[in-house]
Amino acid sequence: MTVSDNNLSTLAxxxxxxxxxxxxxxIGIADIDLRHAEAGLQAWLDAGFHGDMDYMAAHGMKRARPAELVPGTVRVIxxxxxxxxxxxxEQWRETEAARAAEPGQAVVSIYARxxxxxxxxxxRLQQLADRIRAEVGEFGYRVFTDSAPVMEEALAEKSGIGWRGKHTLLLSREAGSMFFLGELFTDLPLPVDPPEQSHCGQCRACIDVCPTQAILGPYRLDARRCISYLTIELKGSIPVELRPLIGNRVYGCDDCQLICPWNKFAQRSELPDFDVRNGLDDVSMLDLFAWEEEEFNRRLEGSPIRRIGHERWLRNLAIGLGNAAAQRRGDPAIVAALEARAGHPSELVREHVAWALARHR
Structure with a gap:
């Protein structure tokens, strides 16, 4: 269908x-020219920084070429x-930091609670597409929510809703980085927004705070060392040398966001969907470690955590309980819980439980 320039501006x-x-x-609107990002993407893949996330490399440069991913695309909302x-x-960042310092507490990334x-x-992006269709008739589009090889940060930066921080996450002057991104690829030639400029300056707080030194330098993240990757994406054994650095972070890691000065402007959600479930903002690792698979699946229905499965959940918690030995070595309750899982059917769980028990002896 054809829409006049004036109508397109009104539609935007x-x-x-x-x-x-x-x-x-x-909401921002970007064109689809990401040629400036291709070299960096290829270098990141060539270095193997994506680890076991094979899907990152499977589509080649399609990640930087929206029209190859979805033919007919001319704009990205x-x-x-x-x-x-x-x-x-208001002191939520201090509260989160204090929780990470408590050896018995489980730290779950805020977004996953x-x-x-x-x-x-x-x-909601589908509802937005439905509103557009009601206004202009049938049009070409596809919704993405971290569900395909899309260069979200590059597109968001180009659309003017933020800039890519040195930790590689998107930042906003109005909202820090505590937000999700989604995209609507479309064949509507909407007017585009001016890109956002970086406002990180000389700050390197996110680089310095990373527990595993996964941020090698500005905009260079080795996912293989990132705690979010290790506790969520990695399917197998977590490297022994990195386990002590994970602390009590049992699902994801927010350290680079908590330290970022821009997150003093982080905004709370308007939706009840992201309210805390299962007390995951204040729960002990022992309580979570006691969940059997049925309880894990039941309690975490509709949660992103359920995606990793009960086996990896126990793996992560075993590491956290092992690291608790730094302040609570030989704690009877922790040792008993670990010993109860020592004969678990999963070799992956048994391996990490054995490592944790050795820390307490």
Missing amino acids: LAIKAWGRELGFSD TARMNYLPREGG GRDYHKVLRA
Whole structure:
């Protein structure tokens, strides 16, 4: 279908208004020229920094070429959605840091404490597409929510809703980095927004704070050392030399975000979807380690955590309980819990439990 330039400009403004009505904190529009990002992507892949995430390399340069990924695409509508839970104090960063210092506490990345963001964003981006269709008739589009080889940060930066921080996550002056990204690839030639400029300056707080030194330098992340990768993406054994550095982070890691000065502007979500479930903002590793597979699946239904499965959940918790030995070596409750899992059917679990028990002896 053909839409006049004036109507396209009006439509772009309407899309941004509809996006906010649907709970998105910002909407931007970018063209699809990502040639500037291709060299960096290829170098990252060639260095093997993607680890076991084979899907990162499987599509080659399609990640940087939206029109090859979805033929007919000429624009990408990018959407940002805040995920800090609705309830919480202003000193949330200090609270999170204090929790990480408690050896018995389980630290779950903030984004994963509520409902699976894939479902939330996909549903609302689909609603946005439906609004557009109601306005202009049938049009070509495809929704993405961290579900395909899309260069989200590069597109979001180009669309003006933020800039890529030195930790490689997107940053916003109005919202820090505590938000999700989603995209709507479309064949509508909408007017584009100006790109955002970097506002990191000389700051390197995120680089210096990383527990495993996964951020090798500005914009250079070795995922193989990143705690989020190790506890979520990695399917097998976590390298022995990295286990002590994980501490009590049992699912993901927020350290580079907690230290970032821009996150003093982080905004709370307007949606109940990201409210904390199962007390995951204040729970002991022993309580979580006691969950059998049925309870794990039942409690975490609709949660992103369920994606890793009970086996890797126990693997991560075993490492956390082993690291608790730094302050609570030989703790009877911890030792008993580990010994109860020492004969687990999974070799992966048995290996990590044995490592943890050795730390307590």
